[in-house]
Amino acid sequence: MEDLLLEIDNIDYKATANNVKNFLENKLPCILRLANSSPASLASPVISDMPVNRGGGNHSEEKMVKYVAARAIIDGVSRAIAHCSQTSSHILKERYVAGMENWQIIETMYCERATYYKLRDKAYNEFADCLELQQGCPDLHVYKN
Incomplete structure (x- = not known):
């Protein structure tokens, strides 16, 4: 319990917001392409953790592993967004x-x-909190030295 509180105290919220922004704007589009998915798939969590065979192409083990990892991150992102506060979501x-x-969005x-x-940076930090707990997803928090 004490370790968790120390960890929370050491979060650099500004750097975490920038890290989340970078993830959502630069890395997530690539992850979506790897999973043959679109941003619309982030709108609501998928119940099944099972990969879906989209057919076609070479089905090597390495490609399947990438696909399953990408799907796990997409599902985690979807769940993380859903678990944020109403405004952040x-x-x-x-x-x-x-x-x-x-x-x-401002309008x-x-x-x-x-x-x-300010609300957007808060949303980024909430997202990092929620994403960290999703299976197969990265911890996007940045910690103070």
């Missing part, structure tokens, strides 16, 4: 599932630009 879904730009939320970016 809304921001993440609009940006990374619906593909809206930040300025468009839908009827808030000031500065307020939105």
Whole structure:
């Protein structure tokens, strides 16, 4: 218990938000392509952890392992978004599932630009908290030295 509290105290929230943003904008699209999936698959969690055979192509073991790992991360991302607070979930879904730009989300939320970016960084940190506990998913937290 004490170790968990020390770990939480050592999280660099600004760096974690940047790390999550990098993951969602740069790494997740590649993971989606590896799993023959689209951002729409992030909208709701998939119940089954079993891989789906999409047919075609070379079915070597290495490719299947990559596919299963990518599917696990996609399912974890979906569950993590679903477990965030309502506001954070809304921001993440609009940006990374619906593909809206930040300025468009600001307009839908009827808030000031500065307020939105604070809420977005909070959403990124909530996402990191939720993703860490998903099977097969990375810990996106950045810790202070």
